[in-house]
Amino acid sequence: xxxxxxxxxxxxxxxxxxxxxxxxxxxxxxxxxxxxxxxxxxxxxxxxxxxxxxxxxxxxxxxxxxxxxxxxxxxxxxxxxxxxxxxxxxxxxxxxxxxxxxxxxxxxxxxxxxxxxxxxxxxxxxxxxxxxxxxxxxxxxxxxxxxxxxxxxxxxxxxxxxxxxxxxxxxxxxxxxxxxxxxxxxxxx
Amino acid sequence: xxxxxxxxxxxxxxxxxxxxxxxxxxxxxxxxxxxxxxxxxxxxxxxxxxxxxxxxxxxxxxxxxxxxxxxxxxxxxxxxxxxxxxxxxxxxxxxxxxxxxxxxxxxxxxxxxxxxxxxxxxxxxxxxxxxxxxxxxxxxxxxxxxxxxx
Numbered sequence: 133x134x135x136x137x138x139x140x141x142x143x144x145x146x147x148x149x150x151x152x153x154x155x156x157x158x159x160x161x162x163x164x165x166x167x168x169x170x171x172x173x174x175x176x177x178x179x180x181x182x183x184x185x186x187x188x189x190x191x192x193x194x195x196x197x198x199x200x201x202x203x204x205x206x207x208x209x210x211x212x213x214x215x216x217x218x219x220x221x222x223x224x225x226x227x228x229x230x231x232x233x234x235x236x237x238x239x240x241x242x243x244x245x246x247x248x249x250x251x252x253x254x255x256x257x258x259x260x261x262x263x264x265x266x267x268x269x270x271x272x273x274x275x276x277x278x279x280x281x282x283x284x285x286x287x288x289x290x291x292x293x294x295x296x297x298x299x300x301x302x303x304x305x306x307x308x309x310x311x312x313x314x315x316x317x318x319x320x321x
Numbered sequence: 322x323x324x325x326x327x328x329x330x331x332x333x334x335x336x337x338x339x340x341x342x343x344x345x346x347x348x349x350x351x352x353x354x355x356x357x358x359x360x361x362x363x364x365x366x367x368x369x370x371x372x373x374x375x376x377x378x379x380x381x382x383x384x385x386x387x388x389x390x391x392x393x394x395x396x397x398x399x400x401x402x403x404x405x406x407x408x409x410x411x412x413x414x415x416x417x418x419x420x421x422x423x424x425x426x427x428x429x430x431x432x433x434x435x436x437x438x439x440x441x442x443x444x445x446x447x448x449x450x451x452x453x454x455x456x457x458x459x460x461x462x463x464x465x466x467x468x469x470x471x
Contacts (some may be wrong), residue, residue: 147368149360149363152360152363153360156359156360157356160349160356160359161346161349161352164347164349165347165349174347174350178349178355181355181359182358182362185359185362185363186362186363189363189368190366190368191368192368193368235338238337238341238342239334239337247341247345249347249348252345253347255338256342259338276342276343277343303335307331310331310334310338311331314331
């Protein structure tokens with residue numbers, strides 16, 4: 133996403149409610165998609181977006197204008213979601229039959245087919261749920277959310293090498309999980 | 322995702338699943354409601370001073386976590402060592418106390434004079450002492466009496 137105009141940022145820093153409303157309307161969907169992919173839970177993701185915006189409002193005075201506003205905001209959303217993830221109760225495991233039908237829905241060759249939020253949450257949880265937190269975050273932000281490596285480095289306070297190695301290990305684990313699921317499915321058919 | 326190798330069918334499956342996940346953002350239900358909730362929450366929250374910065378203590382970094390665990394393990398280990406050492410010292414003190422109590426009942430600490438007297442008569446020091454006592458008795462004008470030696 134592009135950097136917002138200077139005048140808009142100045143209004144935000146002065147705690148202009150109208151400008152903040154515009155920011156919320158324009159960015160809440162992106163923030164929600166990010167927190168949802170981290171938390172795999174609709175209600176928790178919604179709460180994380182709300183808490184994140186409140187933190188942004190509270191700390192707008194501390195925002196450094198040399199930094200990209202959206203990167204700064206994403207950092208707040210990510211850490212808010214991570215705090216929630218730590219206290220979130222363990223998710224119920226998905227049953228094997230549901231896993232098979234879930235993979236079918238994902239591998240079907242119809243791009244126009246809209247996937248349900250629950251399917252997305254289940255698939256992310258299935259693939260990345262057991263990864264260590266850093267690997268999981270790097271994988272979600274880089275490969276699913278599609279953020280730049282430099283942005284991920286800033287948001288997670290990691291070096292370039294750390295991002296690369298975490299992404300490499302995460303992809304390897306995810307591939308292994310998918311291969312295992314597919315081989316089990318093939319054996320059953 | 323340029324660093325992903327494309328080789329086998331598993332890689333194609335991996336890419337397809339990832340593309341589906343990336344191209345299908347979750348649907349936000351009732352966005353207007355969420356906007357209103359956020360603005361309501363914000364209106365009741367005063368902005369904080371600009372010198373206060375958000376400080377995150379690297380919650381996702383493994384380094385601090387490893388350090389925390391190492392320190393926790395080290396402290397538990399030190400506590401165990403302290404316990405073992407304390408137990409050893411206490412048992413030693415008890416043994417010594419028991420021994421000294423027993424010794425106090427059986428061994429009397431004799432007076433140095435008695436100790437000297439108890440030595441054999443051939444002992445030079447004992448002879449010297451006898452001579453000294455004799456001399457002392459004579460000079461005092463008392464009747465000569467040989468000290469009884471054992």
